[in-house]
Amino acid sequence: xxxxxxxxxxxxxxxxxxxxxxxxxxxxxxxxxxxxxxxxxxxxxxxxxxxxxxxxxxxxxxxxxxxxxxxxxxxxxxxxxxxxxxxxxxxxxxxxxxxxxxxxxxxxxxxxxxxxxxxxxxxxxxxxxxxxxxxxxxxxxxxxxxxxxxxxxxxxxxxxxxxx
Numbered sequence: 001x002x003x004x005x006x007x008x009x010x011x012x013x014x015x016x017x018x019x020x021x022x023x024x025x026x027x028x029x030x031x032x033x034x035x036x037x038x039x040x041x042x043x044x045x046x047x048x049x050x051x052x053x054x055x056x057x058x059x060x061x062x063x064x065x066x067x068x069x070x071x072x073x074x075x076x077x078x079x080x081x082x083x084x085x086x087x088x089x090x091x092x093x094x095x096x097x098x099x100x101x102x103x104x105x106x107x108x109x110x111x112x113x114x115x116x117x118x119x120x121x122x123x124x125x126x127x128x129x130x131x132x133x134x135x136x137x138x139x140x141x142x143x144x145x146x147x148x149x150x151x152x153x154x155x156x157x158x159x160x161x162x163x164x
Contacts (some may be wrong), residue, residue, distance in 0.1 A: 093139040
C-alpha cells in the first residue's frame with residue numbers, strides 16, 4: 001500500500017473504522033522527544049549561565065560537583081578563550097645602566113621599567129612586534145626562579161651582590 005493512499009476495505013471503499021494508531025504513536029513519540037530535547041537544552045543553558053557567570057550562591061542549587069563534572073570535560077568556558085596565557089601577576093622588570101665617566105668613576109642611571117617601555121609598543125598597534133612582550137616573559141621567568149628558591153637562598157639574593 002502506498003503511504004499517500006488511504007486504507008481501503010474489502011469493497012474498495014475507505015475504511016473509516018480503523019483509527020490512525022500509527023499517527024498517534026508518532027505524535028506521542030515526537031512530543032516525548034521534544035520534551036527531552038527541551039529539558040536537556042534548558043539544563044545546558046542554566047548550567048552554562050552558572051558556570052560562565054561570576055560565582056554566586058545560586059551555584060549551590062546544583063548539588064555536589066555535578067556542575068564541574070558536566071562542564072569541564074567538553075563544555076568548560078572561561079576568559080582564557082580571549083587571553084590564552086594571561087599575565088598572572090603585576091610583574092615589572094626595572095633596569096639601569098652603570099656607566100664610567102671620563103675619570104673612570106661609575107655613574108648609575110635612573111631605573112626605568114622595561115615592561116612599560118615594551119608595553120607602549122602594544123598600545124593601538126594591530127600587529128605588535130615580537131619585542132613587545134620580552135620583558136613580561138623575562139619578569140615571569142625571574143619570578144618563577146625566585147619562587148623556586150628556599151628562604152635562605154632568597155635572603156642571599158636580596159643582598160644584591162654586583163656581578164650576578
